[in-house]
Amino acid sequence: RQAWHGTRRPGGGRAVPDLGWLTRQVVASFDQTPDPRAKQLVTDLVRHLHHYVTANDVTQDEWQYAIDFLTRAGHITTDTRQEFVLLSDVLGVSSAVDVLTNSRTPDTTPSAVLGPFYVEGPPAAEQGTDIARGLPGTPMWADIRVTDPDGKPVPDAVVDVWQANEDGYYDVQLPDLDGPVLRARFRSDADGRVRFWSILPNEYPIPEDGPVGQMLAATGRHPWRAPHVHFMINAPGHQQLITQLFVKGGPYLDASSGRGDTVFGVKDSLVVDFVPRHGPTPDGRAVDGEWRL
Ligand code: MBD
Numbered sequence: 001r002q003a004w005h006g007t008r009r010p011g012g013g014r015a016v017p018d019l020g021w022l023t024r025q026v027v028a029s030f031d032q033t034p035d036p037r038a039k040q041l042v043t044d045l046v047r048h049l050h051h052y053v054t055a056n057d058v059t060q061d062e063w064q065y066a067i068d069f070l071t072r073a074g075h076i077t078t079d080t081r082q083e084f085v086l087l088s089d090v091l092g093v094s095s096a097v098d099v100l101t102n103s104r105t106p107d108t109t110p111s112a113v114l115g116p117f118y119v120e121g122p123p124a125a126e127q128g129t130d131i132a133r134g135l136p137g138t139p140m141w142a143d144i145r146v147t148d149p150d151g152k153p154v155p156d157a158v159v160d161v162w163q164a165n166e167d168g169y170y171d172v173q174l175p176d177l178d179g180p181v182l183r184a185r186f187r188s189d190a191d192g193r194v195r196f197w198s199i200l201p202n203e204y205p206i207p208e209d210g211p212v213g214q215m216l217a218a219t220g221r222h223p224w225r226a227p228h229v230h231f232m233i234n235a236p237g238h239q240q241l242i243t244q245l246f247v248k249g250g251p252y253l254d255a256s257s258g259r260g261d262t263v264f265g266v267k268d269s270l271v272v273d274f275v276p277r278h279g280p281t282p283d284g285r286a287v288d289g290e291w292r293l
């Protein structure tokens with residue numbers, strides 16, 4: 001016989017059955033899992049999901065809605081993405097996993113979430129290249145140094161960079177572009193340095209045309225991300241670094257304000273100065289008006 005206890009459905013006030021017996025059956029069904037880590041992860045997922053549906057007395061309709069939502073999230077929307085990464089991002093799960101990752105190597109530049117817009121194998125670019133390829137925006141000169149945790153330069157590191165255009169779109173969101181833009185792969189020089197031209201990133205709303213956007217709208221959340229540039233750095237014998245740099249003084253940096261980055265991706269030490277400059281540029285490029293470092 002099923003045991004019944006007095007848990008109340010929020011707002012409903014119904015006593016729900018204790019499903020411990022069912023949870024135990026499902027957990028036991030994974031007893032033969034050879035990989036202990038896989039066993040831990042799958043059985044604990046079952047426990048949490050069972051707890052979730054029980055504690056909330058979830059109805060058939062609600063669960064069907066959840067399944068439909070996830071099915072839609074897994075389908076390709078207007079560009080070539082499915083939205084599972086984005087869902088994980090807006091729920092703060094990507095950031096949580098990132099913070100865990102980071103806590104294992106506390107003495108390095110912090111990592112940050114990958115996001116949905118990294119494209120494998122970006123076009124190789126020479127140092128000094130303008131990765132914006134003339135797109136409108138405030139010119140930005142980036143001068144980055146790749147070092148090991150002791151501060152020693154790392155030459156020949158593969159440095160992938162990607163960012164959104166002035167209007168907040170990544171190239172993969174713009175079907176009419178010819179080829180990749182604001183996306184490049186550099187090699188650090190003998191001093192570990194990588195230098196290139198781009199444009200200053202702006203704040204932008206994450207894609208709102210799919211199920212994640214509908215969730216944000218339905219819950220009264222804003223879709224904005226703080227201005228940022230993405231980096232993925234790989235060098236033989238070193239751990240990979242995936243990170244972002246944020247523009248100091250920019251919008252949506254402060255999570256405590258309730259108007260923080262919608263994917264909870266900002267870390268204080270990744271917020272850096274992008275200083276307005278005028279006059280001669282480091283490589284003699286003719287820049288009309290202000291440019292930023
Ligand atoms: C982005 O550009 C991004 O970087 C993240 C983490 C999520 C959505 C859009």
Ligand code: FE
Pocket residue numbers: 115117228230
């Ligand atoms: Fe991004």
